[in-house]
Amino acid sequence: MDFYYFHLMPWPYLPEDFDENHRSAWVTFSNQHYDPERGHALYNRYLDELEYAEALGWDGICVNEHHQNTYGTMPAPNLMAAALARRTSRAKIAILGNGLPLRDHPLRVAEEIAMLDVMSGGRIISGFVRGLGAEYHSFSMSPAFSRERFLEAHDLIVRAWTEPGPFPFDGKHYRLRYVNVWPRPLQKPHPPIWIPSQGSAETAEWAARHRYPYLMVYSALAVIKRVFGEYRAHCERFGYTCPPSQLGWMALTYVAETDRRAREEAESHIMWLFRRGLKMPLEFLFPPGYMTLPSMLRQLAAKDKTDHGKRTFEEMQEQGYVVVGSPETVVERIREAHEELGFGIFTGLHHFGTLPHDLTVRNMELFAREVMPKLRPL
Amino acid sequence: MAGAPGAVSHTEEIREIAGVKIQLLMGGSGPPLLYLHGAGVAGVWLPFHERLARHFTVYAPAHPGFGKSNDPEWLDQIQDLAFYYLDLLDELKLDGAHVVGLSLGGWIAAEMAVICSHRIGRLVLVDAAGIRVPGVTLPDLFAMAPEEVMGILYKRPEAAAALYPKDPTPEQLEIQLRQRMTVARLAWNPYFEDPKLLRRLRRVSVPTLIVWGEEDRLMPLAHAKAFQAAIPGASLVVLPDCGHVPPLDAPEAFVQAVTRFLSAHEA
Numbered sequence: 001m002d003f004y005y006f007h008l009m010p011w012p013y014l015p016e017d018f019d020e021n022h023r024s025a026w027v028t029f030s031n032q033h034y035d036p037e038r039g040h041a042l043y044n045r046y047l048d049e050l051e052y053a054e055a056l057g058w059d060g061i062c063v064n065e066h067h068q069n070t071y072g073t074m075p076a077p078n079l080m081a082a083a084l085a086r087r088t089s090r091a092k093i094a095i096l097g098n099g100l101p102l103r104d105h106p107l108r109v110a111e112e113i114a115m116l117d118v119m120s121g122g123r124i125i126s127g128f129v130r131g132l133g134a135e136y137h138s139f140s141m142s143p144a145f146s147r148e149r150f151l152e153a154h155d156l157i158v159r160a161w162t163e164p165g166p167f168p169f170d171g172k173h174y175r176l177r178y179v180n181v182w183p184r185p186l187q188k189p190h191p192p193i194w195i196p197s198q199g200s201a202e203t204a205e206w207a208a209r210h211r212y213p214y215l216m217v218y219s220a221l222a223v224i225k226r227v228f229g230e231y232r233a234h235c236e237r238f239g240y241t242c243p244p245s246q247l248g249w250m251a252l253t254y255v256a257e258t259d260r261r262a263r264e265e266a267e268s269h270i271m272w273l274f275r276r277g278l279k280m281p282l283e284f285l286f287p288p289g290y291m292t293l294p295s296m297l298r299q300l301a302a303k304d305k306t307d308h309g310k311r312t313f314e315e316m317q318e319q320g321y322v323v324v325g326s327p328e329t330v331v332e333r334i335r336e337a338h339e340e341l342g343f344g345i346f347t348g349l350h351h352f353g354t355l356p357h358d359l360t361v362r363n364m365e366l367f368a369r370e371v372m373p374k375l376r377p378l
Numbered sequence: 379m380a381g382a383p384g385a386v387s388h389t390e391e392i393r394e395i396a397g398v399k400i401q402l403l404m405g406g407s408g409p410p411l412l413y414l415h416g417a418g419v420a421g422v423w424l425p426f427h428e429r430l431a432r433h434f435t436v437y438a439p440a441h442p443g444f445g446k447s448n449d450p451e452w453l454d455q456i457q458d459l460a461f462y463y464l465d466l467l468d469e470l471k472l473d474g475a476h477v478v479g480l481s482l483g484g485w486i487a488a489e490m491a492v493i494c495s496h497r498i499g500r501l502v503l504v505d506a507a508g509i510r511v512p513g514v515t516l517p518d519l520f521a522m523a524p525e526e527v528m529g530i531l532y533k534r535p536e537a538a539a540a541l542y543p544k545d546p547t548p549e550q551l552e553i554q555l556r557q558r559m560t561v562a563r564l565a566w567n568p569y570f571e572d573p574k575l576l577r578r579l580r581r582v583s584v585p586t587l588i589v590w591g592e593e594d595r596l597m598p599l600a601h602a603k604a605f606q607a608a609i610p611g612a613s614l615v616v617l618p619d620c621g622h623v624p625p626l627d628a629p630e631a632f633v634q635a636v637t638r639f640l641s642a643h644e645a
Contacts, residue, residue, distance in 0.1 A: 288520070288558035
């Protein structure tokens with residue numbers, strides 16, 4: 001099993017009246033609540049934590065892209081990846097990912113990832129995402145074109161990385177006479193592409209067709225099991241058997257000496273993420289056209305993603321959104337999930353919400369020392 | 379079908395017109411009138427259709443991407459629908475048809491008249507979308523919960539509530555979701571606007587009536603005045619105590635204004 005350390009870089013300093021008077025932590029939550037002085041300290045602390053993950057033995061460190069929100073203050077994840085590229089030397093740097101449809105010019109993504117890959121000596125993993133529905137409000141960009149822009153931008157970027165330039169590209173959304181990206185990426189044929197997803201049927205099929213590792217985020221184990229099953233079936237249909245290295249599970253993870261202490265230390269910070277960081281009205285989360293009609297109908301029928309804020313800590317633990325406990329408990333939970341799901345990539349969110357630095361570091365150290373070695377051979 | 383005096387029948391069919399299978403509601407007799415619905419309610423024959431049908435042969439299609447009509451893959455901007463309906467007028471051989479459009483349908487109607495006024499009898503724009511008035515910021519319907527949207531659209535939301543069922547059947551739910559997707563394609567950004575339209579409205583060469591709910595909270599009266607100023611010779615009727623959707627908020631006044639205008643020009 002490979003271990004990836006994921007950081008969201010949240011803005012934890014919310015006003016006292018947030019719960020009562022703010023319907024969303026996204027899109028419209030005023031940037032007057034952001035304090036750049038504290039932000040300076042916070043960015044550097046968060047980067048320290050990511051760098052420390054390499055020192056502790058993680059295989060990769062992960063950043064991602066979200067806009068206009070308190071949940072994650074990384075609108076430009078490639079900037080963070082650049083900072084990390086110069087301060088680390090071994091770990092993979094996974095950008096999970098760039099929000100392709102949000103770019104008016106996808107070649108910018110092709111260029112930046114290629115630069116990062118060359119700078120880092122071929123350590124870049126390039127996640128491609130569409131962003132949450134909320135980003136389409138933040139960018140005033142129609143979600144109805146999100147999927148087609150994603151697919152077209154993907155095709156353009158992969159061709160830009162692999163085909164000799166210059167060549168023309170004639171898409172619906174992107175028309176370019178001279179595709180000729182300098183530099184070219186270092187890894188051959190190109191940096192690995194990962195697809196983080198909440199399990200849409202179309203995305204699973206598409207990722208399986210391209211043999212892209214598929215990473216399930218914020219999902220109950222039962223849902224992940226179903227989606228991984230569908231993904232595996234697609235792989236078979238495309239003529240190969242899905243290796244574990246193509247399946248990833250992301251969970252909030254916290255380790256302390258005992259189960260009780262772990263929960264005491266982690267619970268409020270975990271709840272912050274689900275109840276505050278992800279707080280937004282349904283209209284932001286699922287704008288029209290963001291999902292295909294079948295996916296939207298399935299979503300409405302499941303009502304699963306829509307009630308993060310209502311789930312109790314126990315439910316989240318039971319359903320596998322979070323893995324919290326003593327080293328033994330955490331080993332056991334991940335081992336069970338592995339048996340059930342067969343993933344080869346474990347992506348832990350070892351910092352979440354308002355978790356302070358000292359607890360983050362202790363959580364990381366305990367996980368690296370007591371948990372990781374026992375799960376490595378799986 | 380026999381009924382109360384003046385009652386007319388209507389038909390409903392799914393029919394391929396100009397390359398798209400669409401849901402077409404039709405009724406009445408007299409000069410042809412093409413009614414173009416707004417973004418919310420499509421493919422339903424309502425009392426105001428019935429009243430208009432006493433004077434006109436009313437054609438009330440659900441736009442491609444709405445109601446039970448198909449979703450053509452080429453549909454991604456409002457002119458696509460304007461050209462579609464010009465094709466429809468040709469295919470149904472409707473000469474001199476009056477075009478009455480509400481909100482998003484008014485936007486389509488205005489674009490049709492800009493492209494091809496001579497295919498149209500007379501034009502009625504009802505709380506029409508399509509233009510931006512400097513200094514006016516329209517509320518963001520896409521960011522609102524359904525109840526909030528109702529409050530913005532209707533002066534009397536309860537009168538329209540039946541058209542937006544809280545517990546829709548699977549078929550109704552699918553239509554609702556598809557329609558919202560279509561609207562997101564056509565009107566997300568620019569928001570219910572074609573930046574070229576206002577300037578081009580000078581090309582409209584048919585008699586034009588602008589009907590507006592005085593208390594329209596989505597597209598305020600300033601929009602009506604901008605349409606009136608831009609369309610040569612256009613007249614404006616403002617309906618008091620009425621929101622964004624006159625056919626439902628003030629059906630009698632709406633029908634009266636429309637029939638008076640269209641009939642007056644018949645002679």
